[in-house]
Amino acid sequence: MEGMQPDAPLDFDADTMRQMGYRVVDALVDYWQSLHERPLGKRPPREALELLLTEPTPQQPQPFETVLDEFLQKVLPNIVKVDHPRYFAFVPAPNEYVGVLADFLSAGMNIFVGTWMVGAGATQVERVVIRWLCDWFGMPESAGGLFVSGGSVANLVCLAAARQRYPAALTRGRVYYSDQTHSCVARAWRILGLREEQLCVLPCDENFQIPLDALTEQIRRDRAAGWLPFCVVANAGTTNTGAVDPLNALADLCGAEGLWLHADGAYGAAAILTEEGKRRLDGIHRLDSLAVDPHKWLYQPMMAGCAIVREFEQLRTAFRILPPYLQDKERGAAGVDLCDYGVELSRNFRALKLWMSLKTHGVEAFRQAMEWNLHLARVAEQAIRELPHWRVVSPATMGIVAFRYEPPELSAEQADALNRALVDAMLNDGFALVSSTVLRGRVALRMCTLNPRATEADVRETVRRLNEFALTMATPAAR
Numbered sequence: 001m002e003g004m005q006p007d008a009p010l011d012f013d014a015d016t017m018r019q020m021g022y023r024v025v026d027a028l029v030d031y032w033q034s035l036h037e038r039p040l041g042k043r044p045p046r047e048a049l050e051l052l053l054t055e056p057t058p059q060q061p062q063p064f065e066t067v068l069d070e071f072l073q074k075v076l077p078n079i080v081k082v083d084h085p086r087y088f089a090f091v092p093a094p095n096e097y098v099g100v101l102a103d104f105l106s107a108g109m110n111i112f113v114g115t116w117m118v119g120a121g122a123t124q125v126e127r128v129v130i131r132w133l134c135d136w137f138g139m140p141e142s143a144g145g146l147f148v149s150g151g152s153v154a155n156l157v158c159l160a161a162a163r164q165r166y167p168a169a170l171t172r173g174r175v176y177y178s179d180q181t182h183s184c185v186a187r188a189w190r191i192l193g194l195r196e197e198q199l200c201v202l203p204c205d206e207n208f209q210i211p212l213d214a215l216t217e218q219i220r221r222d223r224a225a226g227w228l229p230f231c232v233v234a235n236a237g238t239t240n241t242g243a244v245d246p247l248n249a250l251a252d253l254c255g256a257e258g259l260w261l262h263a264d265g266a267y268g269a270a271a272i273l274t275e276e277g278k279r280r281l282d283g284i285h286r287l288d289s290l291a292v293d294p295h296k297w298l299y300q301p302m303m304a305g306c307a308i309v310r311e312f313e314q315l316r317t318a319f320r321i322l323p324p325y326l327q328d329k330e331r332g333a334a335g336v337d338l339c340d341y342g343v344e345l346s347r348n349f350r351a352l353k354l355w356m357s358l359k360t361h362g363v364e365a366f367r368q369a370m371e372w373n374l375h376l377a378r379v380a381e382q383a384i385r386e387l388p389h390w391r392v393v394s395p396a397t398m399g400i401v402a403f404r405y406e407p408p409e410l411s412a413e414q415a416d417a418l419n420r421a422l423v424d425a426m427l428n429d430g431f432a433l434v435s436s437t438v439l440r441g442r443v444a445l446r447m448c449t450l451n452p453r454a455t456e457a458d459v460r461e462t463v464r465r466l467n468e469f470a471l472t473m474a475t476p477a478a479r
Contacts, residue, residue: 020064027072028100036453039430040087041080049078085454086432086462088380089423091239091267094451096299098360099353103301106349113347116335117328123338126351132358133292133306136272138285144312146338147350150305151266152184154291157307157315157342159188159231161289162260164318166230169194174222176200177233178210180240182264185233198227208243208394208439210234212253219257231260236281236290237268240437240446242398244268247283254288262289266305267450268398270297273367276374280398294354297370297399297450304350307342315341369452373399376449376459383463390467393444402439402446405470416443418473425469432462 012020052074082093113119113126126147134143148154163169170193177185179201189199200218205211210232219229232254234245247263254261263269263284269292271277272284284290288310295304309315320340322330329337339345358366377396384390384403394402405422406415420443423436434445445466449459 023065023068027068031076032097035081035083036085038081038084040084040427040433042078042430043080043427044078052078080427080433083451085451086458087451088447088449088454088459088462089433089435091296091448092450093295093302094299094453095295095301096357096361098357099300099304102353102356106352111349111352113349113351114339114345115326115329115337117332117337119347119349120333120335122349122352123336125355126338126349127336129351129355129358130306130308134308137269137287137290137308139287139308139310142311142313143308144341145306145308145315146342147347148305148307148342148344149303149350150295151182151264151291151293152187152305153343154266154293154305154307155182155184155233155262155264156188156191157319158262158289158291158309159185159233160192160343161309161314161318162231162262163192163194165260165314166228168228169230172226172228173230174198174200174227175231175233176202176210176215176218176229178202178204178208178235178245180204180208180210180238180243181233181235182239182266185264204243208238208241210245210250212246212249216253219253219259229257229259231262234261234263234287235268236263236265236284237271237398239267240400240439241394241402242268242396242400243394244280244398247281247286249283251283251286260288261286262291263287264291266291266293267296270294271370271374271398273363274370274374277370277398297373298354298357298366299369299452300353300357304353312341319343370399372452373450373454376454376456377401377447379456380447380449380459380463383460387463387467389470393439393442399450400446400448402437402444404442404444405466405474407470407474410474412442418470419443419445421473422466422469425473426462426466429465429469431465432458434462434466 081087083095111119111122113122116123130145148157166173173194175189175198186199202210202214202218222229232250234247234250236244251261269284269290272281290308291305292308293305294300295302319342338347377399381392381396381401384392389407390403390405392401392403405419410418420436422445423434426433434447436443436445
């Protein structure tokens with residue numbers, strides 16, 4: 001009847017809710033316990049998945065167990081599992097169980113972390129976690145930041161603060177980074193209104209780092225031509241090779257020239273917890289801003305990036321807008337409204353997972369896991385060096401090793417095609433996955449060993465299979 005409230009059409013009784021939850025937890029535990037023995041997953045053609053999954057909007061209810069089983073049987077087998085111990089492609093995402101449960105809590109309680117008025121407790125937890133990260137990186141007390149979806153948005157938020165600091169940046173500003181920088185940086189500058197001619201991309205040096213002499217000279221020439229150099233984007237662990245730009249030298253240059261120094265450390269910055277990371281990331285405490293992703297090398301579930309700036313209030317200067325419908329948040333107990341420091345008003349409780357994980361395990365457990373990751377990259381490099389016709393293009397650096405198969409009977413172009421084909425062969429095989437890139441104009445393979453559940457045997461068998469496929473495929477490629 002019109003005007004009568006429906007009888008809770010979306011609710012379940014307590015026992016049913018518990019049974020549904022138990023089924024999900026059982027599915028997760030079974031998945032985790034069997035993951036090492038499972039195949040990596042597959043990439044089916046689009047037509048096959050449309051046939052399997054396309055359907056009209058459901059009009060009638062189905063049992064939750066039926067829907068869950070459909071996910072487990074139809075969806076899960078048709079993805080490549082980026083949390084698999086032998087997923088060595090791109091940058092793996094090996095999540096951690098406490099973080100998973102934290103996301104369960106945060107989503108189940110739908111915690112909002114946009115304003116202090118509504119989300120004070122959650123906001124303070126986020127500020128505590130950000131302070132932990134700032135302390136790791138040696139940032140001053142004035143530093144701060146916030147959680148965002150990932151590295152792309154973290155870089156965007158930091159670079160927006162940089163642009164805001166220089167009023168003429170939009171019209172005549174110029175920014176600098178190397179050709180090893182992640183594509184999200186160019187996308188961020190595009191979103192922020194810079195034109196292509198304002199982006200200066202410098203060819204990297206022999207160590208895949210930004211060349212300091214060329215950078216210094218380019219800044220000088222640009223000033224003489226009427227440009228306003230205002231920002232250098234450094235790499236704190238490139239996706240291609242793990243290379244870290246010389247942060248101290250860049251800080252000296254930017255200080256002398258009055259430039260903002262940002263670093264994309266989405267995957268690599270967390271390595272500050274390790275001995276190799278401390279050495280390579282020397283100077284990270286001098287940055288004006290930093291992007292880091294806990295959902296990469298801090299083993300958190302997806303959607304956990306952090307934008308950190310040396311002066312926290314610079315984010316508020318760049319982002320704060322106060323419409324009338326938010327005026328109530330300005331009264332009452334003083335706090336921090338994180339919606340004023342980034343692009344999102346509707347913010348979920350992303351910090352909870354890292355807060356709970358660090359408190360449950362302690363930071364030493366993370367350090368040990370990361371040291372193991374670094375060890376596995378060295379194991380991979382050694383295994384590759386022991387095989388004929390394989391060349392290490394970039395040695396194990398921050399958990400990444402890049403290499404290439406180039407037998408003498410193949411031309412450089414044929415070897416390129418073969419190395420690309422090896423990625424497909426590994427994906428079809430299902431045991432492990434590597435990815436490819438281009439370094440110094442030639443195709444290279446890369447392994448990124450960031451999963452703490454991977455073993456030495458996993459790494460060695462992956463290299464063995466790569467070599468086996470290469471030997472099998474090289475003869476036809478030479479014809």
